[in-house]
Amino acid sequence: MADLEIPLLDPDAQVKCDSCVWSGKWIEVQLKIVNFTARIAVADKIPAGQCPECSDLVFLVNHNSVGDHGLSYTARRLFPLFSELHSGLVKLISDGVITPENTGEHWHWLRSTIDKIQMRTHEVLAEELERILRDR
Numbered sequence: 249m250a251d252l253e254i255p256l257l258d259p260d261a262q263v264k265c266d267s268c269v270w271s272g273k274w275i276e277v278q279l280k281i282v283n284f285t286a287r288i289a290v291a292d293k294i295p296a297g298q299c300p301e302c303s304d305l306v307f308l309v310n311h312n313s314v315g316d317h318g319l320s321y322t323a324r325r326l327f328p329l330f331s332e333l334h335s336g337l338v339k340l341i342s343d344g345v346i347t348p349e350n351t352g353e354h355w356h357w358l359r360s361t362i363d364k365i366q367m368r369t370h371e372v373l374a375e376e377l378e379r380i381l382r383d384r
């Protein structure tokens with residue numbers, strides 16, 4: 249039953265409700281989304297808040313510009329924690345605290361997930377650096 253506080257990145261950005269006919273500016277919506285885990289699928293688009301008329305989710309009209317901002321914002325905020333979790337697990341494995349013996353059938357999943365995180369992090373960072381260099 250977690251609530252999600254949406255960052256107001258652009259008060260004048262156009263938003264609209266997915267359920268009713270309401271549309272308006274981002275600053276007019278309720279930024280706290282109550283019980284968001286039950287309302288937002290993991291792969292769904294990022295909502296901009298709750299509708300002032302019907303309390304359902306509202307979304308940015310222009311997804312390409314500010315919508316990507318929301319994703320970047322979330323990724324930036326989570327990345328340090330993610331890195332900490334990853335390096336913590338790697339250390340626990342190298343210290344022999346987490347072993348194939350004490351994890352049993354979960355070992356393969358754990359090991360391959362840690363490897364995938366490392367690989368994917370490298371790929372994403374490389375892509376981002378390439379993009380920055382290209383756009384310069």
Ligand SMILES: [Zn+2]
Nearest residue numbers: 265268299302
């Ligand atoms: Zn609505």
